[in-house]
Amino acid sequence: MRKKIVAGNWKMNTDLNSGLELAKAVSEKVKSIDLDTNKFGLIIATPFTHLYAVSQVIDSSKVQLSAQNIADNEKGAFTGETSASMIKSVGATATLLGHSERRAFYGETSETLTKKLKIALDHNLLPIFCIGEVLEEREAEKHFEVVKSQIDEVLFNLDVDDFKKVIIAYEPVWAIGTGKVASPEQAQEIHAFIRKIVSEKFGAEVAENTTILYGGSCSPSNAAGLFSQPDIDGGLIGGASLKPDDFIELLKIRMQE
Numbered sequence: 001m002r003k004k005i006v007a008g009n010w011k012m013n014t015d016l017n018s019g020l021e022l023a024k025a026v027s028e029k030v031k032s033i034d035l036d037t038n039k040f041g042l043i044i045a046t047p048f049t050h051l052y053a054v055s056q057v058i059d060s061s062k063v064q065l066s067a068q069n070i071a072d073n074e075k076g077a078f079t080g081e082t083s084a085s086m087i088k089s090v091g092a093t094a095t096l097l098g099h100s101e102r103r104a105f106y107g108e109t110s111e112t113l114t115k116k117l118k119i120a121l122d123h124n125l126l127p128i129f130c131i132g133e134v135l136e137e138r139e140a141e142k143h144f145e146v147v148k149s150q151i152d153e154v155l156f157n158l159d160v161d162d163f164k165k166v167i168i169a170y171e172p173v174w175a176i177g178t179g180k181v182a183s184p185e186q187a188q189e190i191h192a193f194i195r196k197i198v199s200e201k202f203g204a205e206v207a208e209n210t211t212i213l214y215g216g217s218c219s220p221s222n223a224a225g226l227f228s229q230p231d232i233d234g235g236l237i238g239g240a241s242l243k244p245d246d247f248i249e250l251l252k253i254r255m256q257e
């Protein structure tokens with residue numbers, strides 16, 4: 001059965017001290033939870049600068065450490081970039097890829113993401129691949145088409161064994177950081193669609209085992225409705241992941257639903 005996951009995306013927030021406090025608080029709070037890690041996962045995606053120090057204070061058997069991005073090259077003359085092997089060497093075992101902020105502000109395309117995804121898999125990093133439509137696309141009812149091409153152009157180039165290693169995060173861009181969450185029905189509809197196209201490509205069993213997260217203004221006040229939907233396997237959490245109580249509450253809600 002597919003894993004249910006709550007993943008926190010800290011984005012460009014916290015300095016090293018406050019980031020360490022946050023990571024310690026999360027790790028401390030999760031201690032009291034009887035977490036069956038075959039079924040449930042808790043991930044935090046911190047800034048690059050914090051990864052090593054955070055790796056030293058979290059209980060890695062319960063909290064998985066992720067980067068928010070990796071370079072699209074292995075190494076060399078790429079000033080300012082951070083490679084997959086670098087983040088691996090400081091304790092990260094996962095990475096976000098193609099977050100909408102990377103696509104919008106840093107020009108990440110399907111081509112770049114195809115390279116990054118291959119590199120992540122080559123380094124045995126768990127890729128959390130983000131997709132989602134912008135408001136105009138939703139209003140023009142193009143969201144299915146947009147999400148399909150984002151998946152088609154990157155994930156469907158993988159062979160089935162590699163595809164099975166990927167987590168998908170559907171994040172409607174109009175819901176990210178806006179407080180305007182997708183309704184459970186809206187989110188379920190598109191998650192079911194994603195599972196359907198995965199099934200058409202790789203078969204029903206692979207689709208059933210693919211973890212698909214929802215992201216965009218997800219918080220303890222709306223998570224139960226979302227997480228109880230059959231095709232929503234958890235959340236990619238921005239703002240609420242900066243508050244340890246809320247973040248752990250989201251894990252508890254995920255475990256209950």
Ligand code: PGA
Pocket residue numbers: 009171175176177178179215216217218236237238239240
């Ligand atoms: P948000 O961000 O929860 O603050 O909307 C989600 C994300 O961008 O991953």
